[in-house]
Amino acid sequence: xxxxxxxxxxxxxxxxxxxxxxxxxxxxxxxxxxxxxxxxxxxxxxxxxxxxxxxxxxxxxxxxxxxxxxxxxxxxxxxxxxxxxxxxxxxxxxxxxxxxxxxxxxxxxxxxxxxxxxxxxxxxxxxxxxxxxxxxxxxxxxxxxxxxxxxxxxxxxxxxxxxxxxxxxxxxxxxxxxxxxxxxxxxxxxxxxxxxxxxxxxxxxxxxxxxxxxxxxxxxxxxxxxxxxxxxxxxxxxxxxxxxxxxxxxxxxxxxxxxxxxxxxxxxxxxxxxxxxxxxxxxxxxxxxxxxxxxxxxxxxxxxxxxxxxxxxxxxxxxxxxxxxxxxxxxxxxxxxxxxxxxxxxxxxxxxxxxxxxxxxxxxxxxxxxxxxxxxxxxxxxxxxxxxxxxxxxxxxxxxxxxxxxxxxxxxxxxxxxxxxxxxxxxxxxxxxxxxxxxxxxxxxxxxxxxxxxxxxxxxxxxxxxxxxxxxxxxxxxxxxxxxxxxxxxxxxxxxxxxxxxxxxxxxxxxxxxxxxxxxxxxxxxxxxxxxxxxxxxxxxxxxxxxxxxxxxxxxxxxxxxxxxxxxxxxxxxxxxxxxxxxxxxxxxxxxxxxxxxxxxxxxxxxxxxxxxxxxxxxxxxxxxxxxxxxxxxxxxxxxxxxxxxxxxxxxxxxxxxxxxxxxxxxxxxxxxxxxxxxx
Ligand SMILES: [Zn+2]
Ligand SMILES: [Zn+2]
Numbered sequence: 001x002x003x004x005x006x007x008x009x010x011x012x013x014x015x016x017x018x019x020x021x022x023x024x025x026x027x028x029x030x031x032x033x034x035x036x037x038x039x040x041x042x043x044x045x046x047x048x049x050x051x052x053x054x055x056x057x058x059x060x061x062x063x064x065x066x067x068x069x070x071x072x073x074x075x076x077x078x079x080x081x082x083x084x085x086x087x088x089x090x091x092x093x094x095x096x097x098x099x100x101x102x103x104x105x106x107x108x109x110x111x112x113x114x115x116x117x118x119x120x121x122x123x124x125x126x127x128x129x130x131x132x133x134x135x136x137x138x139x140x141x142x143x144x145x146x147x148x149x150x151x152x153x154x155x156x157x158x159x160x161x162x163x164x165x166x167x168x169x170x171x172x173x174x175x176x177x178x179x180x181x182x183x184x185x186x187x188x189x190x191x192x193x194x195x196x197x198x199x200x201x202x203x204x205x206x207x208x209x210x211x212x213x214x215x216x217x218x219x220x221x222x223x224x225x226x227x228x229x230x231x232x233x234x235x236x237x238x239x240x241x242x243x244x245x246x247x248x249x250x251x252x253x254x255x256x257x258x259x260x261x262x263x264x265x266x267x268x269x270x271x272x273x274x275x276x277x278x279x280x281x282x283x284x285x286x287x288x289x290x291x292x293x294x295x296x297x298x299x300x301x302x303x304x305x306x307x308x309x310x311x312x313x314x315x316x317x318x319x320x321x322x323x324x325x326x327x328x329x330x331x332x333x334x335x336x337x338x339x340x341x342x343x344x345x346x347x348x349x350x351x352x353x354x355x356x357x358x359x360x361x362x363x364x365x366x367x368x369x370x371x372x373x374x375x376x377x378x379x380x381x382x383x384x385x386x387x388x389x390x391x392x393x394x395x396x397x398x399x400x401x402x403x404x405x406x407x408x409x410x411x412x413x414x415x416x417x418x419x420x421x422x423x424x425x426x427x428x429x430x431x432x433x434x435x436x437x438x439x440x441x442x443x444x445x446x447x448x449x450x451x452x453x454x455x456x457x458x459x460x461x462x463x464x465x466x467x468x469x470x471x472x473x474x475x476x477x478x479x480x481x482x483x484x485x486x487x488x489x490x491x492x493x494x495x496x497x498x499x500x501x502x503x504x505x506x507x508x509x510x511x512x513x514x515x516x517x518x519x520x521x522x523x524x525x526x527x528x529x530x531x532x533x534x535x536x537x538x539x540x541x542x543x544x545x546x547x548x549x550x551x552x553x554x555x556x557x558x559x560x561x562x563x564x565x566x567x568x569x570x571x572x573x574x575x576x577x578x579x580x581x582x583x584x585x586x587x588x589x590x591x592x593x594x595x596x597x598x599x600x601x602x603x604x605x606x607x608x609x610x611x612x613x614x615x616x617x618x619x620x621x622x623x624x625x626x627x628x629x630x631x632x633x634x635x636x637x638x639x640x641x642x643x644x645x646x647x648x649x650x651x652x653x654x655x656x657x658x659x660x661x662x663x664x665x666x667x668x669x670x671x672x673x674x675x676x677x678x679x680x
Contacts, residue, residue: 066109074123076095077123081130100146149192151174180231229272236254255301289332306351309329338352373419414613426629427499430442503589524540525575526575592668
């Protein structure tokens with residue numbers, strides 16, 4: 001205001017103080033006749049003072065006069081940059097005032113008024129030219145946040161009026177520059193996220209080429225995807241944790257931008273998936289949910305952050321999942337689920353379903369990494385121990401969330417127990433020699449791997465030599481993409497878990513193969529581990545041959561199924577689909593490890609049906625009918641917890657249950673070792 005106030009004296013002498021005084025009251029106490037406003041608007045073509053006066057009062061003009069005023073703004077904007085710089089005393093004031101006028105009139109006006117919208121479209125090249133010129137000197141204007149606000153609103157109008165231009169290089173570059181911002185003379189961070197958001201929404205759902213284009217534009221502004229994401233995270237923290245009161249509208253805009261960037265692909269997705277960004281989002285979520293008073297805008301912001309985190313988790317990067325779990329996301333999900341509101345006249349805010357989606361992504365990560373399982377176990381243990389009201393809070397959440405939470409706990413408990421059983425040697429992995437004339441069965445660890453694919457196992461170098469004639473073609477056909485899938489050491493736990501589950505659900509798999517008409521000697525199973533519940537499909541593995549280029553690693557795995565005895569089914573090919581890739585496992589069918597366990601007497605009371613984590617391709621639950629080691633172990637741990645008053649999430653309780661179960665498997669676990677002795 002000081003700038004405008006400074007002109008006040010000269011303005012009152014030129015215009016006549018009475019008229020101006022009256023005019024300044026326009027729209028409040030003493031409306032000026034429209035005909036006088038028209039004169040004023042006309043005069044704003046020639047007088048900067050009057051132009052500023054018009055801008056100040058613009059919000060109170062009727063629509064017809066706002067449209068007239070826009071014509072004046074557009075005519076000023078059509079002045080060539082060079083001419084304006086040479087001829088005027090205040091080269092930018094005219095332009096800045098005109099742009100601010102457009103900002104004040106705002107997007108909604110252009111939505112209603114088609115003629116003004118067309119004028120905006122026609123003038124767009126001039127507007128862009130001036131926005132770029134002003135960027136250079138914007139620190140003059142930033143202290144009043146003018147430049148950032150103006151660019152923000154103008155891009156918003158643009159995204160509605162002429163979205164086609166948002167993909168142009170110059171438009172994207174300007175959006176990035178306005179986003180990068182500057183430190184103003186007041187020491188504050190001046191930037192706007194709106195233009196970036198407008199460009200990103202225009203790119204939403206486009207191909208990798210779109211992401212690469214954005215990447216090039218960002219590079220042209222001397223920034224990387226990592227810089228971009230780091231800045232969003234820092235500004236999100238600034239708007240929530242370091243601001244009082246919070247700047248919620250900014251949080252919504254920033255988190256929407258974050259969400260869109262995550263989906264862009266390429267380096268943007270990689271940068272979004274870094275631990276620091278995930279942790280930052282959880283910290284912001286925490287601040288929002290723990291603010292003194294939670295408004296509807298808080299809930300919008302919460303929803304936006306949840307959507308961002310869910311989007312990142314859908315990439316199934318276990319480090320990211322681990323970090324958000326460690327940062328304490330679990331209790332925040334339950335808190336967020338309480339805000340499942342439907343504001344009047346607005347789309348419903350489904351925080352609970354987004355929170356449930358996040359839980360599902362997290363539980364799917366249990367297969368990758370034992371640390372993830374143990375981290376979540378500690379977190380859940382802490383929730384029940386540290387917060388006596390936690391159970392009550394869960395009970396208040398919508399049913400859909402509560403059910404997902406129950407599945408999360410069931411999956412967590414099962415996997416935490418399974419880890420302990422695995423440590424004690426339960427369900428060890430077996431392998432078979434890839435030499436089809438040998439096919440000897442032994443503990444997987446006793447084989448040597450083919451150095452090329454690391455997939456084929458051989459009991460001896462003579463077997464490897466004998467098999468090379470067959471194996472060579474498939475092994476040499478593998479490209480780097482497929483080799484990296486086969487060689488990834490993080491597949492070890494999934495392979496062992498999958499082998500156990502295939503055995504647990506074998507009866508159901510046989511039933512499905514009969515229903516689908518897949519002959520037992522051709523049977524393979526695909527497990528889709530990137531959505532919950534986990535889907536199990538049966539198929540004829542020969543179908544993989546239909547797309548040799550896409551499946552060379554799966555076909556190579558299927559080689560292991562040709563046996564010396566024809567249709568004997570001791571091995572099955574399982575394709576594990578996760579993280580957008582397909583990982584083959586050769587699973588040994590061994591019913592000894594999934595035998596029914598003698599149920600201790602204390603368990604009869606607590607027995608409950610197993611929760612369906614697996615479904616067939618029609619969505620029907622698949623269950624393990626036996627009271628096998630895993631299921632009995634879980635029930636045993638629960639009953640130990642009841643007896644002792646300890647938490648079932650306590651490591652010692654789980655260990656005790658695992659010990660008890662392992663006693664039953666002494667014979668089976670030794671048998672494997674005997675079988676191996678022939679090779680020693
Ligand atoms: Zn090989
Ligand atoms: Zn062999």
